[in-house]
Amino acid sequence: xxxxxxxxxxxxxxxxxxxxxxxxxxxxxxxxxxxxxxxxxxxxxxxxxxxxxxxxxxxxxxxxxxxxxxxxxxxxxxxxxxxxxxxxxxxxxxxxxxxxxxxxxxxxxxxxxxxxxxxxxxxxxxxxxxxxxxxxxxxxxxxxxxxxxxxxxxxxxxxxxxxxxxxxxxxxxxxxxxxxxxxxxxxxxxxxxxxxxxxxxxxxxxxxxxxxxxxxxxxxxxxxxxxxxxxxxxxxxxxxxxxxxxxxxxxxxxxxxxxxxxxxxxxxxxxxxxxxxxxxxxxxxxxxxxxxxxxxxxxxxxxxxxxxxxxxxxxxxxxxxxxxxxxxxxxxxxxxxxxxxxxxxxxxxxxxxxxxxxxxxxxxxxxxxxxxxxxxxxxxxxxxxxxxxxxxxxxxxxxxxxxxxxxxxxxxxxxxxxxxxxxxxxxxxxxxxxxx
Amino acid sequence: xxxxxxxxxxxxxxxxxxxxxxxxxxxxxxxxxxxxxxxxxxxxxxxxxxxxxxxxxxxxxxxxxxxxxxxxxxxxxxxxxxxxxxxxxxxxxxxxxxxxxxxxxxxxxxxxxxxxxxxxxxxxxxxxxxxxxxxxxxxxxxxxxxxxxxxxxxxxxxxxxxxxxxxxxxxxxxxxxxxxxxxxxxxxxxxxxxxxxxxxxxxxxxxxxxxxxxxxxxxxxxxxxxxxxxxxxxxxxxxxxxxxxxxxxxxxxxxxxxxxxxxxxxxxxxxxxxxxxxxxxxxxxxxxxxxxxxxxxxxxxxxxxxxxxxxxxxxxxxxxxxxxxxxxxxxxxxxxxxxxxxxxxxxxxxxxxxxxxxxxxxxxxxxxxxxxxxxxxxxxxxxxxxxxxxxxxxxxxxxxxxxxxxxxxxxxxxxxx
Numbered sequence: 001x002x003x004x005x006x007x008x009x010x011x012x013x014x015x016x017x018x019x020x021x022x023x024x025x026x027x028x029x030x031x032x033x034x035x036x037x038x039x040x041x042x043x044x045x046x047x048x049x050x051x052x053x054x055x056x057x058x059x060x061x062x063x064x065x066x067x068x069x070x071x072x073x074x075x076x077x078x079x080x081x082x083x084x085x086x087x088x089x090x091x092x093x094x095x096x097x098x099x100x101x102x103x104x105x106x107x108x109x110x111x112x113x114x115x116x117x118x119x120x121x122x123x124x125x126x127x128x129x130x131x132x133x134x135x136x137x138x139x140x141x142x143x144x145x146x147x148x149x150x151x152x153x154x155x156x157x158x159x160x161x162x163x164x165x166x167x168x169x170x171x172x173x174x175x176x177x178x179x180x181x182x183x184x185x186x187x188x189x190x191x192x193x194x195x196x197x198x199x200x201x202x203x204x205x206x207x208x209x210x211x212x213x214x215x216x217x218x219x220x221x222x223x224x225x226x227x228x229x230x231x232x233x234x235x236x237x238x239x240x241x242x243x244x245x246x247x248x249x250x251x252x253x254x255x256x257x258x259x260x261x262x263x264x265x266x267x268x269x270x271x272x273x274x275x276x277x278x279x280x281x282x283x284x285x286x287x288x289x290x291x292x293x294x295x296x297x298x299x300x301x302x303x304x305x306x307x308x309x310x311x312x313x314x315x316x317x318x319x320x321x322x323x324x325x326x327x328x329x330x331x332x333x334x335x336x337x338x339x340x341x342x343x344x345x346x347x348x349x350x351x352x353x354x355x356x357x358x359x360x361x362x363x364x365x366x367x368x369x370x371x372x373x374x375x376x377x378x379x380x381x382x383x384x385x386x387x388x389x390x391x392x393x394x395x396x397x398x399x400x401x402x403x404x405x406x407x408x409x410x411x412x413x414x415x416x417x418x419x420x421x422x423x424x425x426x427x428x429x430x431x432x433x434x435x436x
Numbered sequence: 437x438x439x440x441x442x443x444x445x446x447x448x449x450x451x452x453x454x455x456x457x458x459x460x461x462x463x464x465x466x467x468x469x470x471x472x473x474x475x476x477x478x479x480x481x482x483x484x485x486x487x488x489x490x491x492x493x494x495x496x497x498x499x500x501x502x503x504x505x506x507x508x509x510x511x512x513x514x515x516x517x518x519x520x521x522x523x524x525x526x527x528x529x530x531x532x533x534x535x536x537x538x539x540x541x542x543x544x545x546x547x548x549x550x551x552x553x554x555x556x557x558x559x560x561x562x563x564x565x566x567x568x569x570x571x572x573x574x575x576x577x578x579x580x581x582x583x584x585x586x587x588x589x590x591x592x593x594x595x596x597x598x599x600x601x602x603x604x605x606x607x608x609x610x611x612x613x614x615x616x617x618x619x620x621x622x623x624x625x626x627x628x629x630x631x632x633x634x635x636x637x638x639x640x641x642x643x644x645x646x647x648x649x650x651x652x653x654x655x656x657x658x659x660x661x662x663x664x665x666x667x668x669x670x671x672x673x674x675x676x677x678x679x680x681x682x683x684x685x686x687x688x689x690x691x692x693x694x695x696x697x698x699x700x701x702x703x704x705x706x707x708x709x710x711x712x713x714x715x716x717x718x719x720x721x722x723x724x725x726x727x728x729x730x731x732x733x734x735x736x737x738x739x740x741x742x743x744x745x746x747x748x749x750x751x752x753x754x755x756x757x758x759x760x761x762x763x764x765x766x767x768x769x770x771x772x773x774x775x776x777x778x779x780x781x782x783x784x785x786x787x788x789x790x791x792x793x794x795x796x797x798x799x800x801x802x803x804x805x806x807x808x809x810x811x812x813x814x815x816x817x818x819x820x821x822x823x824x825x826x827x828x829x830x831x832x833x834x835x836x837x838x839x840x841x842x843x844x845x846x847x848x849x850x851x852x853x
Contacts, residue, residue: 032781091780
C-alpha cells in the first residue's frame with residue numbers, strides 16, 4: 001500500500017516504553033480475574049492476558065490477543081482515551097498509578113508491525129460476497145472479521161488510501177499514517193479486496209452493490225466540517241480542520257499558514273488542528289469554544305497536551321464574522337456567550353482580534369444521500385440500526401461514525417472497531433441462516 | 437539501643453550478622469570492606485586443597501521483574517594460595533579485633549589431612565572453624581563437601597578429628613541435600629562440634645536456555661548441578677533450623693543460614709533457634725551496605741518491644757514448632773474481606789474457585805457495586821485468598837471457634853473407640 005512518507009511533525013505525544021519499563025510495568029499487572037480493564041474496553045481485549053504474555057516473553061501471543069479482539073489494536077494503542085477506558089478502570093487507581101495499558105499495547109503491536117508475520121487466516125469460503133462501503137476503522141474491522149469467517153469481501157474506499165480518519169484525520173504525533181495503513185494491509189492479507197479511489201454513489205452505484213453482493217456494510221463515516229455560516233468564510237486562510245490536518249500530515253506544511261491562528265471548536269479534532277498549527281510554526285494559536293471548559297468534548301489529556309504545546313483557550317465565545325483584507329483572513333469578530341451553558345450571545349459583547357487563519361472544527365457533516373441510495377432509514381444522516389447493526393434493509397448493515405448519534409457516547413476509533421466486529425458477526429449469522 | 441551482641445559457642449561478635457563462607461569472603465579486601473560496613477563476623481571462603489575454577493559460575497532465579505530471588509553456583513572452594521588467605525585473615529583480624537573470623541575448611545577424609553589443615557590455619561588466630569560438609573557441587577565428586585555431610589558416620593568421625601587438633605570452637609556446616617538433617621546434626625554433636633550451621637546450598641539446575649538449549653549456567657555448552665541459595669530457599673532453611681532446634685539430641689547452638697536478606701528474616705531464624713545468622717546471596721545482589729539496614733531494623737524491632745538483648749529472642753518460637761499430630765483440630769478461622777479496602781481484582785475469587793473450596797461469592801450491593809463475600813460456613817480457613825490479595829490487611833483470617841477447646845490427632849488416636 002504505497003504512500004509517500006508522511007511527516008511526523010515532531011515527537012510523538014507518548015514515547016514508546018523503554019524495554020526496562022515494559023518489564024516493570026508488565027510484571028506490575030495484578031492479573032485480575034474478570035478484569036475491570038477488559039470490561040472497560042469496547043472491543044473486550046483480554047488485557048491481563050496480553051500483559052501476562054508480554055511478561056512471559058511471548059510477544060506474538062500478546063499481539064494476537066490484542067489484534068484478535070481489535071483489528072485496530074495498533075491505532076487504539078495510540079489514540080484510545082485510556083484514562084476513560086481500560087486504565088481508568090484499573091484496580092490500582094486511585095491508590096496507585098494504573099498500569100500503562102495503552103503503552104504496553106503499543107509495545108506488543110509495534111513488535112508485530114516490525115515482525116511482519118500474519119496472525120490470522122481467511123475462513124473456509126462460504127461462497128457469500130459482502131461489500132463494505134468505506135475503508136475506515138469500522139469498515140476495515142467488519143471486513144477483517146468477515147474474511148476470517150470465510151466471506152468474500154470488497155471494500156470501497158473513496159480516498160486514495162484506506163484507513164479513513166486514522167490515515168488522514170489524526171495528527172501524526174498521535175497516530176502515524178503508517179500504523180493505520182499497516183492495519184489495512186493486515187485486512188488485505190486475508191484476501192479482502194480494498195478498492196481505493198472508488199466512491200459509492202458516484203463511482204459505483206448503490207444499486208450495483210445491492211445487485212452484486214449478498215450483504216452490504218455501510219461504514220462511510222462522516223464528511224467535511226460544516227461551514228460556520230458567518231460572513232467572510234470563503235476568504236483565503238480559512239480551513240476545514242480535517243483538510244488542514246490531512247495537508248499537514250501529507251506535506252508537512254500548510255500553504256498560507258500565518259502567525260496567528262484561530263481554531264473554532266472544542267473537540268479532539270479542534271485540538272489536533274490547534275497543536276498541528278503550533279508545530280507548523282504558528283506563534284499564537286487559540287481555540288475558541290462557545291460554551292464553558294467543562295463542556296468541551298476533547299479529552300482532558302488532549303486539552304492538557306494542547307496546553308503543553310502552547311495552545312491557548314477562550315471559552316464562551318462564538319465567531320460572528322471573519323474580517324478579510326484583499327480576499328484573505330485579517331481578523332475574527334467574536335461575541336461572548338452566557339456562561340450558563342446555553343451558548344446564547346451576550347448583546348454588545350462583540351470584539352475583534354487580528355488573526356491570519358481560521359480553522360473550523362465544529363463537527364462533521366453526514367452522508368444522508370448515500371444512506372438514501374441504499375434505502376436506509378436515518379435521522380439527519382445518522383443511520384438507524386439495532387444492536388446487531390441491522391438497518392431497516394434486510395441485507396444492509398451500518399457501523400461506525402455513520403450510525404453514531406451525537407451525544408450518544410464518543411465516536412472513538414475503538415467504538416467504530418467494535419461496531420464493525422458486531423456487523424460482521426451479524427452478517428455472518430444472516431448469511432448462514434438456513435444453511436446450518 | 438538494644439544489645440545486639442551475640443555469642444555462638446564462645447565466639448563473640450558485636451552483632452549477629454555474619455557473612456557466610458562464599459564469594460563475598462574470598463579476600464582480605466572484601467572482608468575489610470564488609471567489616472567497615474558493619475558486619476559482625478565473617479566465615480572465610482573455604483580453605484583446602486588447591487583447586488581450579490571454571491567460568492561461568494553463577495545463575496539467578498528471577499520472579500517477574502524481581503531479580504535473583506535465588507541463585508545457584510558451581511564455584512568451588514578458594515582458588516587462592518593458602519598463604520595469601522592466611523596473611524589476609526591476619527590483617528583483617530589486626531584491623532578489626534572485635535570481629536570474629538571463622539575459617540571454613542574442607543579437605544580429604546583422613547585424620548592427617550584435617551590435622552594439617554587445622555594446624556596450618558589456627559596459627560593466624562582465627563576465632564573458630566567451620567567444617568564445610570555441605571557444598572553439593574564439584575568437591576562432592578571428590579568425596580568432600582556434601583559427600584561427607586550426607587553420611588552421619590563421616591560427619592561424626594571428621595568432627596572428632598578436627599576437635600583433636602582445634603584450639604578454637606568448631607562449627608559443622610550441614611548440607612540440606614539429605615532426607616532428614618537431624619541425623620547429621622546429631623552426628624556432629626556426638627563428634628564434639630561446638631555448634632552447627634545450616635543450611636548449605638541445595639542441589640539445583642537453574643535453567644535451560646530456550647534459544648541455545650544449553651543448561652544454565654553453562655561452561656562451553658555444558659553444565660553441572662550447582663548449589664542453590666537466596667530468598668527462595670528460606671522456608672527450607674527455616675524448617676531445618678527449627679527441626680534441629682527442637683531435637684533433644686542436637687545439643688549445640690545453631691548458626692542460621694539460608695535466604696536471609698533482611699532483619700526480618702534474621703529475627704525469624706533467631707526465633708526459630710538460631711543464635712546468629714549468616715548471609716551471602718543478599719550481599720551478592722546488593723553489596724555489604726545492607727548490614728546497616730539489618731542492624732538498625734533489628735535494633736528498632738527489639739526497642740519497640742522493650743527487649744534489651746537480641747539473645748532473649750533466640751528459640752522463642754521453637755516450642756510452637758511441633759508435630760502435625762499435636763495441632764489443635766478444633767481451631768477454626770475463616771476469611772473476612774473488608775469491602776472498604778477491597779479493590780475488586782477478584783484474585784481471591786478465582787483462587788478460591790479453582791484451587792480451594794469455592795466459598796467466595798461475587799455479589800452486587802444495593803448501589804450496584806461489586807462485593808466479594810466469604811461463605812463462612814464452607815470456608816476452611818486455608819489462607820489462600822489472603823495470600824493472593826494484593827492489598828495489605830484487606831483479607832483477614834478471623835477466629836470463629838470457642839477459643840478454648842483443644843483436640844489433637846494424637847489425642848484422638850489415644851482414645852479407645
